[in-house]
Amino acid sequence: MRISACGLLLWMTMPPAIGDTGINDLQKSTPLTVNATVVKGCVLGSGNSDVTTFGTLNFGQISSLASNINIVSSAGAGSVLLRCNPGLSVTLALGVGNNVTGSISAGRKLKNTLTTETLLYQLYQDNNYSTLWGDGGNGGSAQVIAATGSTQEIKVYARLFSASTLPSSGTYNDTVLLTVTY
Incomplete structure (x- = not known):
């Protein structure tokens, strides 16, 4: 009988389990952490996913090139539309074509498209047609913008140079690669 009494006394003097208040709680509160990590990035275009083209810069139908023809891009017709995290420094580089x-x-x-004949043109960063838009290593400089978090339209200024010889009829084109770095 003594041994049983000692076992009972040891059991009664043990503290409650860690984390248990010793009271039969009907409600407990514990914090839950919720978070999100936003990584730096850009969306090309004005939608929710990247576009595959910014459209076409079109010098129009011409019959001669007696003088230079200057055009300015617009949304859907050559302008670069992008939305990047605010505060990012974004570099826009244009290839040679x-x-x-x-x-x-x-x-x-x-x-x-039918012959090997070419027409000379150039792409610029400014409305003075003085800053060649390139990639920093191809004879023109890349353009750097500060991202705002909203959709930004970056204009492309294009010049088709005059030619003393009347060009052959046909469609003339080029494709220039835009590289966005942030």
């Missing part, structure tokens, strides 16, 4: 190798300092070329 499909019809030039090396430097663009002498101009880019539109190529006739």
Whole structure:
């Protein structure tokens, strides 16, 4: 009987389990952590996913090139539309195009789809048509913008250069690759 009494006394003097208040609680509160991590990034275009093209810069129908033809892009017709995290420094670089190798300092070329004939043109960052838009290593400089978090439209200024010889009829085109770095 003594042994049983000692066992009973030890059991009665043990503290309650850790985390248990010793009271039969009907309600307990414990914090729950909720978080999200936003990584830096950009969406090309004005929608929720990247576009595959910014449209076409079109010099229109011409019969001669007696003088330079200047045009300015617009949304859906050559302007770069993008939305990036606010505060990001975003670099926009333009390649040489499909019809030039090396430097663009002498101009880019539109190529006739039926012949090998080309027309000389250039892309600029400014409305003075003075800052060549390139990638920093191809004869033109990349453009750097500060992202705002809203959709931003970056204009492209284009010049088709005059030619003393009347060009052959046909459609002339080029494709220039835009690289966005942030």
